[in-house]
Structure formats: C-alpha cells, structure tokens
Amino acid sequence: ATTWSAEDNIVWKTPLPSWSGATPVIHGERIFLTSPSAGDVGGPGNERRPGGDNLLLMCLDRRTGAVRWTETIDSGNTLHRKGNSTSPSPVTDGAHVWAVTGNGVVTCRDLDGREVWGRNIQEDYGNFGLNWGYASSPLLHEGVLYIEVLHGFYTDEPSYVMAIDATTGEVRWRVERPTDAPREAPDAYTTPVLLEHGGAMQLVVTGGDYVTAHDLKTGHEIWRAGGLNPTRSDWFRIVASPLAVDGMVYVPTRVKPLHAFRAGGEGLVTESHLAWTFDGRAGPDVPTPACDGSRLYIVNDQGLATCLDARTGETIWGPERTVRGTVSSSVLLADGKLYITNEDSTTVVLRAGDEFEILAENTLDGSYTLSSPIAAGSAIFIRTGTHLYCIDDAAE
Known part of the structure; x- marks a missing residue:
C-alpha cells in the first residue's frame, strides 16, 4: 500500500479500548495486540491519560478486523510520559502468543486466549527501576522467550537478561548484565535482537552505555562494546533498538x-570491532532504524530521514524532511518502500534506494500514534490512538 486516507483504501478499521505504543503482531489469520482497558485511571492535570486499569491481550481476525477475543492479563496501569503498562509488544509462533506487561507479568496464551502459564518477573527478581516504566518487548526464538531488564535510575539492583522456556514458563537462565553507566543511563527501553555469526546465533542487547552479545544457551556474555555514551551523560537512556544484519550490529x-x-570477537571489542560512527544531529532517539543490508535508513524524532551506506557509514542522502511533527514509531521497510508515521497518524511513504523520493503522505484519524506500522502481504497495518487499520490499495 502506498496511498490512503481515513476513508480511502481502508479494508477495515477496528476501534480499540485505549492507546498503547505496543505494536501488533500478525500470524496467519490472527492479529494479537495489547491495550489498556477503556476508561481512565489518570489523575487531574495530566496532559495524557494512561487508559483503563486492566491490561488486555486481544486477538483480531486479520481478514475482517473482528475481535475474536479479549483477555485481561494484568491490572494496574501507570502513565510514563509516552508509555503505559502495555508498552511491550506481544510475540507469537502461530500456536501460542506471549505477552509481557510493564508490571512484570509474563503470560503464555493459546489461540483461544486461555492461559498456558504465567509468572511475574518483578515478584521473582525485584522491582523494575526505570525512570519511564518498563517497555522492552520479548524476543521469541526456537521455543525460548528472551527478556531484558535494563534499569538503574530507581534501583541499585543489577540489570539482567533472561531466557524462559516458552512452552513451560520455566527459567532456563538469567544473567546479570553489569554497567558503570551513571544516573538514568542504565535504563533502556530497547528490545533484543538476534545476530548470526560463525554458524551460531547470539542475543544482542543495548543499554547501560554498552551493547552486549550473549550465548543463547547459557546467557554468557561473549562480547561487549562501549562508546555509546562518550560524554558520560547522566541522562543517556536508550530507546531505539539495535539491528543485526549481515554480520553488522547497528546501535x-x-x-x-x-x-x-x-x-x-570476545571480551571488550569497543575499538577492535567498530566499523564506523554516525555522529550527526539527525540520529534517532526513539525510532528504530531499518536496514536492507546495503543501506541503513534512520529517522529522527523530528521526521528527518538519512540514508547511510550500511558498510561504510557514508551518507547517501539526507537529512531530508519527511513527515512533520514528532515521530516515535519505528521505520518500516517493506516492498521497496519506507513508511514513517508521526504521532498524529500521518505516514510519509518514501521510495527505498539511493535517491530521496516521497511517494505519498497519508493521514488517518489524527489520534495519538506511537505504535510502529507493520506489513503483511500487500497490506499495511497501523495502530493509532483509537483504532487498528488494515490498509491495502490492492484491495479488490
């Protein structure tokens, strides 16, 4: 899909109980997403309300948008600036769906929403201590759920990375992840990614002024690189997630x-394995970049886009103005196009490649949009502050 409006090329739109920065996940004919319940637990004077107190996992029909089921997986919803207690995105393998809440609940549900197992990692390992609430999404790989808890602002407890058996809920391993980052800098809202190297997969985690790679079977830290916070700023929390593409890790x-x-490499590889650095002011804070292996596309919070050579870091084009306003969602690269969505539900579509070209600018309902757009088949799915939209200009 390239062009749409609130009325045009909309296959369906489904009203949602409340807003969330969590991104929906699609498998087959099902869409899963988390949301607060309807209503408002916010106090007076808040510019924004967190939504209702119950934390929901929902399943929608991909073809029609009909809500198949809604289950309450937790209660207790807190506003953290642009987050609430449903900020982590769910994951699925098509047979089960797993969700994590900002309160530490980890739950596995079958395709009818029935709980298979549940646990609370805050109760297991101590309270989260992030300045802006827990928001990292889990990573599912070959029957294991990988979770990071990187914090330090409100706690002296160490940060950690853990692996949970996705079938049983049993903890396979949990390793502390040390950092010497000051004040708020230990906090991270990133999501881990997989790196393929030497015929094996590694778990890559960023935050606390370092990027680390861990053995999937044991959690053992294989390597770490610093230099993420060169001025040793007290307020250097990291939001945008890393990318691992073709033997490169972008941080x-x-x-x-x-x-x-x-x-x-092994151990500290800050200098030995640094390929290049982009030090421009147009770097991202919240939006995670996109990469096709040869080009890295970055968008900053003000909607300026830059295309870099993924191998050398040289600028191919940019920074160029795309969408106006504030961008908090991540860049979507799909079908040779880049989708950049702002907080007012407007998406600018660019042609991916060595030339900067805007193909379309499309606005939906204008509501508060933090969730990242996703693609499935020829359709684009966008979660605004009020609805989930299925958009397809190839629709018959």
Missing part, C-alpha cells in the same frame, strides 16, 4: 553517536 543511542560494529 542507535540517544541521538548520537550511532555506532556500527562488526560481529565477532
């Missing part, structure tokens, strides 16, 4: 620097 920080490291 956004708080606007700058953005580092690219070559995979490999």
Whole structure:
C-alpha cells in the first residue's frame, strides 16, 4: 500500500479500548495486540491519560478486523510520559502468543486466549527501576522467550537478561548484565535482537552505555562494546533498538553517536570491532532504524530521514524532511518502500534506494500514534490512538 486516507483504501478499521505504543503482531489469520482497558485511571492535570486499569491481550481476525477475543492479563496501569503498562509488544509462533506487561507479568496464551502459564518477573527478581516504566518487548526464538531488564535510575539492583522456556514458563537462565553507566543511563527501553555469526546465533542487547552479545544457551556474555555514551551523560537512556544484519550490529543511542560494529570477537571489542560512527544531529532517539543490508535508513524524532551506506557509514542522502511533527514509531521497510508515521497518524511513504523520493503522505484519524506500522502481504497495518487499520490499495 502506498496511498490512503481515513476513508480511502481502508479494508477495515477496528476501534480499540485505549492507546498503547505496543505494536501488533500478525500470524496467519490472527492479529494479537495489547491495550489498556477503556476508561481512565489518570489523575487531574495530566496532559495524557494512561487508559483503563486492566491490561488486555486481544486477538483480531486479520481478514475482517473482528475481535475474536479479549483477555485481561494484568491490572494496574501507570502513565510514563509516552508509555503505559502495555508498552511491550506481544510475540507469537502461530500456536501460542506471549505477552509481557510493564508490571512484570509474563503470560503464555493459546489461540483461544486461555492461559498456558504465567509468572511475574518483578515478584521473582525485584522491582523494575526505570525512570519511564518498563517497555522492552520479548524476543521469541526456537521455543525460548528472551527478556531484558535494563534499569538503574530507581534501583541499585543489577540489570539482567533472561531466557524462559516458552512452552513451560520455566527459567532456563538469567544473567546479570553489569554497567558503570551513571544516573538514568542504565535504563533502556530497547528490545533484543538476534545476530548470526560463525554458524551460531547470539542475543544482542543495548543499554547501560554498552551493547552486549550473549550465548543463547547459557546467557554468557561473549562480547561487549562501549562508546555509546562518550560524554558520560547522566541522562543517556536508550530507546531505539539495535539491528543485526549481515554480520553488522547497528546501535542507535540517544541521538548520537550511532555506532556500527562488526560481529565477532570476545571480551571488550569497543575499538577492535567498530566499523564506523554516525555522529550527526539527525540520529534517532526513539525510532528504530531499518536496514536492507546495503543501506541503513534512520529517522529522527523530528521526521528527518538519512540514508547511510550500511558498510561504510557514508551518507547517501539526507537529512531530508519527511513527515512533520514528532515521530516515535519505528521505520518500516517493506516492498521497496519506507513508511514513517508521526504521532498524529500521518505516514510519509518514501521510495527505498539511493535517491530521496516521497511517494505519498497519508493521514488517518489524527489520534495519538506511537505504535510502529507493520506489513503483511500487500497490506499495511497501523495502530493509532483509537483504532487498528488494515490498509491495502490492492484491495479488490
């Protein structure tokens, strides 16, 4: 899909109980998403309300948008600036769906919403201590759920990374992840990614002024690289997630620097494996970049886009103005196009490639939009503050 409006090329739109920065996940004919219940637990004077107190997991029909089921998975909803207690995105393998809440609940549900197992990692390992609430999404890989808890502002407890058996809910391993980051800098709202290197997969985690790679079977830290917070700022929390593509690890920080490291090595590889650094002011804070292996596309919070050579870091084009306003959602790269959505539900579509070209600018309902757009088949799905839209200009 390239062009749409609130009325045009909308296959369906489904009203949602409340807003959330969590991104929906699609498998087959089902869409899963988390949301607060309707209503408002916010106090007076808040510019924005967190939504209702119950935390919901919903399943929608991909073809029609009909709500198949809604289950309450937790209660207790807190507003954290642009987050609430449903900020982590769910994951699915098509047979089950797993969700994590900002309160530490981890739940596995079958396709009818029935709980298979549940646990609370705050109760297991102590309270989260992030300044803006827990928001990291889990990573599912080959029957294991990988979860990071990187915090330090409100706690002296160490940060950690853990693996949970997705079938049984049993903890396979949990390792502390040390950091010497000051004040708020230990906090991260990133999501881990997988890196393939030397015929094996590694778990890559960014935050606390470092990027680390861990053995999937044990959690053992294989390597770490620093230099993410060169000025040793007290307020260097990291939001945008890393990317691991074709043996390279791309690490956004708080606007700058953005580092690219070559995979490999052991121990501290800050200097030995640094490939290049982008130190421009147009670096991202919240939006995670996109990469096709040859080009890295970055968008900053003000909607300025830059295309870099993924191998060398040289600027191919940009920074160029795309969408106006504030961008908090991540860049979507799909079907040779880039989708950049702002907080007012407007999406600018660019042609991916070595030339900067805007193909379309499309606005939906104008409501508060934090969730990242996703693609499935020829359709684009966008979650605004009020609805989930299925958009397809190839629709018959």
